[in-house]
Amino acid sequence: xxxxxxxxxxPVKFSRIYSLGAARGDxxxxxxxxxxxxxxSDEWIQRRTGIISRRRASKDLSLMDMAVDxxxxxxxxxxxxxSEIGAVIFSTITHPHQTPSAAALLADKIGATPAxxxxxxxxxxGYCYGIAQADALVRSGMAKYVLVVGGEKxxxxxxxxxxxxxxxxxxxxxxxxxxxxxxxxxSPTVWGSDGSHWDAVGMTASLLELRDGESGWxxxxxxxxxxxxxxxxxxxxxxxxxxxxxxxxxxELAAIVTHQANIRIIDELAKQLEVPSGxxxxxxxxxxxxxxxxxxxxxxxALLTSGEVKSGGxxxxxxxxxxxxxxxxxxxxx
Numbered sequence: 188x189x190x191x192x193x194x195x196x197x198p199v200k201f202s203r204i205y206s207l208g209a210a211r212g213d214x215x216x217x218x219x220x221x222x223x224x225x226x227x228s229d230e231w232i233q234r235r236t237g238i239i240s241r242r243r244a245s246k247d248l249s250l251m252d253m254a255v256d257x258x259x260x261x262x263x264x265x266x267x268x269x270s271e272i273g274a275v276i277f278s279t280i281t282h283p284h285q286t287p288s289a290a291a292l293l294a295d296k297i298g299a300t301p302a303x304x305x306x307x308x309x310x311x312x313g314y315c316y317g318i319a320q321a322d323a324l325v326r327s328g329m330a331k332y333v334l335v336v337g338g339e340k341x342x343x344x345x346x347x348x349x350x351x352x353x354x355x356x357x358x359x360x361x362x363x364x365x366x367x368x369x370x371x372x373x374s375p376t377v378w379g380s381d382g383s384h385w386d387a388v389g390m391t392a393s394l395l396e397l398r399d400g401e402s403g404w405x406x407x408x409x410x411x412x413x414x415x416x417x418x419x420x421x422x423x424x425x426x427x428x429x430x431x432x433x434x435x436x437x438x439e440l441a442a443i444v445t446h447q448a449n450i451r452i453i454d455e456l457a458k459q460l461e462v463p464s465g466x467x468x469x470x471x472x473x474x475x476x477x478x479x480x481x482x483x484x485x486x487x488x489a490l491l492t493s494g495e496v497k498s499g500g501x502x503x504x505x506x507x508x509x510x511x512x513x514x515x516x517x518x519x520x521x
Contacts, residue, residue: 196328203372204318204521205267205332205364208260209488210253211475212244212342212358221354224347232354237450241357241476243342250281250340251292253360257484258297258334264521265332265364269298272364273330276320277306278313278337278480280509281344285394293336302330310388311446311508312378313337313480314361318504319376319514321365332366337480346391346406355449356407357476361484363521371519374433377425378514387413388509414511418452422507423459425515429503433517438463441500441520442490446507447472447482456505467495479508487520496520 217240218229232238244253254277262269277290290304309316314337321333338360345353365373388409392402422445430437437460445453450472457468471486478485483504490496498520505515 198328199326199367201368201371202322202325202365203368203519205366206261206264206521207484207488207491208257208262208264208362209485210256210260210360211485212242212253213248214243214245216241216243218354221347225350225354227350227354235451236355237470237473238355238476239473242359244340244358250279250338250360251289251296253340253358254289254293254336254338254362255296257338257360257362258293258336261334261362261364262297265366267332267364272299272302272332272334274321274324274333275299275302275304276317276333276335277304278309278317278335279306279339280308280310280313280479281339281341282306283343299334309480309512309514310510311448311479311482312506312510312512312514314483315376315504315506315514315516316378316512318363318365318373318516318518319378322373322376325365325367332364334362334364336360336362337482337484339479339481341407341479344390344405344407349406349408351411352407352409355477357478359475359478359481359485361481361488363484374429374435374517376514376516377429377432380510380512381417382510384413384417384511387417387511415449415452417511418448418507419455419459422505422513423456425513426456426460426503426505429505429515429517435501435517437461437466439501440466440503442467442469442496442502444469444483444487444490444502444504446505447475447477447486448508449477491520
């Protein structure tokens, strides 16, 4: 008897982002509100980071609440039903449970069960990692529509007296629906990691150290100088490579949406890329703050909502952060 030939998924040639959704923390936190514990000032924080205020979530507003809100907006804008979602990818580092995943709970709350669901831990690169995987899932035929969420409640993991990162951090969630397309909507992703700088951004202690009484509640901390140099000098190479593999020149972009890490990093990347004045640079950090995995979708949604960019244009998006991890791709704006 001959061996049967296995069936496989029927691939789809192209994918695109159908829609975005955004949810921010319900509290507006000014620099004056947080300057005291770090012995600083509004002027110093603005000069160092570009931040005027940041959005943080109150105690009763959870990471999951924001993720559900952002997801429901994206689903509605995409014109699909949640039951059509073939996979849920949740990029986050602030889900307060080691297991089960945030993605599985999110899928249930939005009505996407029994879609496969999993979390991605790539910090500030997480959303772009998720878009890369959604692109592959759709084009492979494994899922027709994929929900990608980047969400954080970083305020649960900060020390208000820390001068390295606490004043940057904010809360929010951004969501995207990725699905099949008649034309290319997501370029090949340039992504990777550099574990030689594993401790440049991280936590003050492990859960094991907390368990054994060797530390207090673990909070976020960074080596700012190392991160700044890496982000500026190494990420511009990644951004340039992403443009090359996409077959796009900087002047053909409608926007550049980087991880909203620090206004100085954002501006220096734009300078190194020699971006023409007509290309919009996302600066959502000024009034939102640094939301890690949520920052790219929140910043892109803000540009579209304000009318600064239009649907159908090209945007270079790039995330980079703890790991150190990075990912970049050119996408057609939804």
